[in-house]
Amino acid sequence: GDSVTQMEGPVTLSEEAFLTINCTYTATGYPSLFWYVQYPGEGLQLLLKATKADDKGSNKGFEATYRKETTSFHLEKGSVQVSDSAVYFCALTSGGSNYKLTFGKGTLLTVNP
């Protein structure tokens, strides 16, 4: 079946540091890939997505590129802020389903001033 593996953390960085959260996947066919984020006290929200190979999703300074050859979708940000502290989830959908998300376990990011 489909699966997502992401670095579990927790990850602690200083403000303005570079962030990478690794995500690899196993899926049938051609999945769509997502990063969701859960800020403290809030629900999960879509951060960015990519639907085909070599697509780059970007939002709020975060980027991730759909790499089919390495089955990866790593999340990056050049300069993190305290407000980026949250749990980040890598996820995919496949097989024509747009709603049945397969999630990774989540990575807790803490950014210190």
Place this chain on the structure above:
Amino acid sequence: EAGVTQFPSHSVIEKGQTVTLRCDPISGHDNLYWYRRVMGKEIKFLLHFVKESKQDESGMPNNRFLAERTGGTYSTLKVQPAELEDSGVYFCASSQGRGGNTGELFFGEGSRLTVL
């Protein structure tokens, strides 16, 4: 615009008791989903409603779980009788289309269930 709201935020019950979780989706969203995250595991899909109809309940773990969405508005998820392994966070999500054209689901904060 109000987001997806879930109630209660945390419930502590004893094994064998019953708990009912409620989800109010974003107004106008016909599609409603339940997911859950048990301790140390991934968030996993439970089921999908379109309006009041169950479209996909392939993720429901067993018949102790009953989800309803009468009238196609709010939804409830009942666990009866609860077992220890049911402890976790239950997330509700909604979308306008089936995951929407953007593939975006809008999630609530989750209801944490602790079974003692």
